[in-house]
Amino acid sequence: MDVSRLEAGQTIDGFRLEEPLKPGGMANIWRVTHPDIALPMVMKVPFVRPGENPLAIIGFEVEGMILPKLAGEHAPRFVKAGDFSNPYIVMEFIAGRSLKDRLDETPLPADEVAAIGAAIAVALHDLHAQHVVHLDLKPSNVILRENGEAALIDYGLSRHDQLPDLVAEEVSGPIGTGAYISPEQVQGERGDPRSDLFALGVILYFLATGERPFGEPASAREWRRRLWRDPMPPRAWNPDLPPWLQEIILRCLEVDPAARPATAAELAFALHNPECVVLTGRSKRTQRDGPVKVAARWLRSGKPVLPPQRRSIAAQLARAPIIMAAVDLAAGHEGLCEAVAVAVSRLLATEPGARLACVNVMKVSLLTIDPVADAEGRNLHLQRLVELKHWARALPVAAERITYHALEALDPADALIGFARANRADHIVIGARASSALRRYLGSVSAQVVAEAPCTVTVVRTATAAR
Amino acid sequence: MLTAIVTDIHGNREALEACLAHAGRHPIDRFVFLGDYVGYGADPGFAVDTVMQYAERGAISLLGNHDSAAIGAPERMNDEAMLAIEWTRRQLKPAQLEFLAGRPLTAEDGDRLYVHASAADPAAWDYVFDERSAGRSLQATDAALTFCGHTHVPALFHLTVTGKIAGFDPDAGVAMPLTPQRRWLAVIGAVGQPRDRNPAACYALYDDGSRTLTYLRVPYDIESAARKIREAGLPPFLAARLAWGR
Numbered sequence: 265m266d267v268s269r270l271e272a273g274q275t276i277d278g279f280r281l282e283e284p285l286k287p288g289g290m291a292n293i294w295r296v297t298h299p300d301i302a303l304p305m306v307m308k309v310p311f312v313r314p315g316e317n318p319l320a321i322i323g324f325e326v327e328g329m330i331l332p333k334l335a336g337e338h339a340p341r342f343v344k345a346g347d348f349s350n351p352y353i354v355m356e357f358i359a360g361r362s363l364k365d366r367l368d369e370t371p372l373p374a375d376e377v378a379a380i381g382a383a384i385a386v387a388l389h390d391l392h393a394q395h396v397v398h399l400d401l402k403p404s405n406v407i408l409r410e411n412g413e414a415a416l417i418d419y420g421l422s423r424h425d426q427l428p429d430l431v432a433e434e435v436s437g438p439i440g441t442g443a444y445i446s447p448e449q450v451q452g453e454r455g456d457p458r459s460d461l462f463a464l465g466v467i468l469y470f471l472a473t474g475e476r477p478f479g480e481p482a483s484a485r486e487w488r489r490r491l492w493r494d495p496m497p498p499r500a501w502n503p504d505l506p507p508w509l510q511e512i513i514l515r516c517l518e519v520d521p522a523a524r525p526a527t528a529a530e531l532a533f534a535l536h537n538p539e540c541v542v543l544t545g546r547s548k549r550t551q552r553d554g555p556v557k558v559a560a561r562w563l564r565s566g567k568p569v570l571p572p573q574r575r576s577i578a579a580q581l582a583r584a585p586i587i588m589a590a591v592d593l594a595a596g597h598e599g600l601c602e603a604v605a606v607a608v609s610r611l612l613a614t615e616p617g618a619r620l621a622c623v624n625v626m627k628v629s630l631l632t633i634d635p636v637a638d639a640e641g642r643n644l645h646l647q648r649l650v651e652l653k654h655w656a657r658a659l660p661v662a663a664e665r666i667t668y669h670a671l672e673a674l675d676p677a678d679a680l681i682g683f684a685r686a687n688r689a690d691h692i693v694i695g696a697r698a699s700s701a702l703r704r705y706l707g708s709v710s711a712q713v714v715a716e717a718p719c720t721v722t723v724v725r726t727a728t729a730a731r
Numbered sequence: 732m733l734t735a736i737v738t739d740i741h742g743n744r745e746a747l748e749a750c751l752a753h754a755g756r757h758p759i760d761r762f763v764f765l766g767d768y769v770g771y772g773a774d775p776g777f778a779v780d781t782v783m784q785y786a787e788r789g790a791i792s793l794l795g796n797h798d799s800a801a802i803g804a805p806e807r808m809n810d811e812a813m814l815a816i817e818w819t820r821r822q823l824k825p826a827q828l829e830f831l832a833g834r835p836l837t838a839e840d841g842d843r844l845y846v847h848a849s850a851a852d853p854a855a856w857d858y859v860f861d862e863r864s865a866g867r868s869l870q871a872t873d874a875a876l877t878f879c880g881h882t883h884v885p886a887l888f889h890l891t892v893t894g895k896i897a898g899f900d901p902d903a904g905v906a907m908p909l910t911p912q913r914r915w916l917a918v919i920g921a922v923g924q925p926r927d928r929n930p931a932a933c934y935a936l937y938d939d940g941s942r943t944l945t946y947l948r949v950p951y952d953i954e955s956a957a958r959k960i961r962e963a964g965l966p967p968f969l970a971a972r973l974a975w976g977r
Contacts, residue, residue: 329908333908428889430889430891434892
């Protein structure tokens with residue numbers, strides 16, 4: 265196949281080339297159709313022939329290995345790959361808008377930055393849970409679907425922890441895109457999901473300010489600078505930026521991956537719940553660090569790095585689970601409340617990296633006009649938060665790792681399940697009230713949560729309830 | 732087409748039966764046995780008979796160094812292995828020895844080469860256990876995919892675009908695409924005597940439609956296999972190592 269002479273109407277292995285799309289960095293991209301496949305599809309055909317540019321060919325090969333292993337809404341579905349003499353990949357065409365096309369509109373309002381960022385974080389979490397770190401996250405690799413969800417494309421530099429890392433075996437230096445590459449990638453690490461959170465931090469910074477935090481350095485030598493030189497705080501560019509967003513962005517851009525959000529789910533959680541973001545000195549910064557701090561980081565950056573270890577990407581997520589405690593504050597159930605607290609504290613003792621979301625649902629009826637709109641409603645809401653904090657006061661968890669949420673809903677179980685789904689909870693702890701004929705008739709909240717929750721559920725009963 | 736690749740059974744009936752039952756849950760089109768049906772284990776006759784039945788139905792079956800020793804060829808071996816071979820030879824019937832004597836050293840199937848040990852010199856029984864030994868084997872063949880056994884340690888090697896050799900420890904149960912852009916050498920772990928610190932029996936499935944290779948681990952009744960080794964009067968170490976997986 266002569267890749268330089270592709271024409272509309274031509275057929276390759278049954279796929280008919282319909283129209284060329286904007287070429288990617290290393291490949292021509294065509295819209296294609298196939299008589300037996302209804303899915304809208306694109307075909308990627310690499311520019312280069314074997315032997316010309318190893319990285320271009322390897323990127324193509326790597327994408328051909330990783331894409332078939334990905335499932336879900338956040339990656340294009342793999343359709344078919346060509347053989348050695350006929351290199352191509354056919355995949356799902358994802359309808360939507362490239363995030364790159366939105367860069368002209370920056371700076372975007374904070375709520376929009378948060379919504380886009382949360383959509384990308386959710387997509388990243390899904391990817392990481394499937395054993396893959398993207399490692400080349402940038403606006404041109406993000407497609408925003410019409411429903412607001414994000415899909416990630418171009419897995420040519422990605423790493424799947426259960427497959428050979430063809431990229432690392434071929435290239436000794438750092439590989440990535442200058443504006444977005446993480447400090448640890450610059451040092452040769454290719455197995456840390458938090459590298460993608462750094463790149464997402466760069467994207468958030470760019471969306472919120474219209475500026476790139478580290479410019480667009482071309483050489484790997486210049487990439488090293490981010491190991492010691494911190495970016496201008498985003499609020500220095502855009503004073504309207506809320507402190508919580510600066511807090512989130514600068515956390516993502518920390519040099520030490522351990523200082524960033526532990527998982528993409530945790531980052532999505534923060535972007536979904538700005539009022540729960542604990543503000544530190546990061547949120548107040550107005551200028552970059554002084555020479556002493558920078559010099560200290562520069563000295564540290566020269567230290568030899570431990571050789572990257574083969575770790576499970578998915579297992580790294582498990583170290584920082586999001587635990588959700590469903591707390592029933594109604595009078596008469598204090599014992600159960602206490603039992604849930606005991607169960608949660610045991611769980612926290614075994615999961616030191618966990619975050620805890622304390623959730624209470626206020627049941628509203630259709631007859632109430634809008635409970636939060638009036639003063640009484642606001643007071644009630646505040647009172648619930650106060651009670652939740654009181655409930656959690658003795659739990660062994662640091663203040664920055666716990667959040668409180670009072671939800672209003674017609675159906676408490678639906679609300680809890682929806683919260684767990686939206687915030688990627690890993691484990692729900694919920695109390696079950698004593699069994700009764702009426703409860704059996706009406707259906708119990710905990711039973712519905714167990715049946716429908718997207719994660720592990722622990723149901724707590726008190727000794728009296730069990731009798 | 733789905734191919735089951737089975738190697739280094741070493742007279743372990745319990746492990747072989749567990750693997751074949753496991754494979755039976757997949758729509759397997761072809762079985763390939765890479766040799767070493769006997770030696771170490773207490774059921775060499777059962778192992779050979781089983782492979783013979785599969786061979787009659789079209790399975791590929793190769794010769795391993797223990798099979799070669801069992802039919803009288805002078806192979807270099809450690810003392811325990813030698814004792815086991817001498818015992819094994821006494822257990823096998825003429826028809827079983829004749830079957831072993833008729834096994835080839837290699838077989839080709841499309842772009843695939845099957846061999847018990849290294850493709851570099853199959854009868855020298857070199858171990859493919861690191862990048863250097865894998866390189867020697869890869870250089871000796873033009874086959875896109877080579878499948879071998881002999882080391883009892885699963886490993887996947889490939890020749891990079893710039894001519895380097897890289898190795899990888901495969902995870903069980905993961906379908907790994909073997910891309911057509913490069914050449915691959917897959918060392919399949921042992922059914923009858925795993926030595927990678929995982930005592931479960933190992934075999935692999937290759938799907939040439941999706942070009943994916945999946946290593947599988949199958950737990951089996953180690954206690955019975957070990958007890959039979961001890962009862963046969965074979966070196967006790969050969970029984971004990973089954974549970975250690977090394």
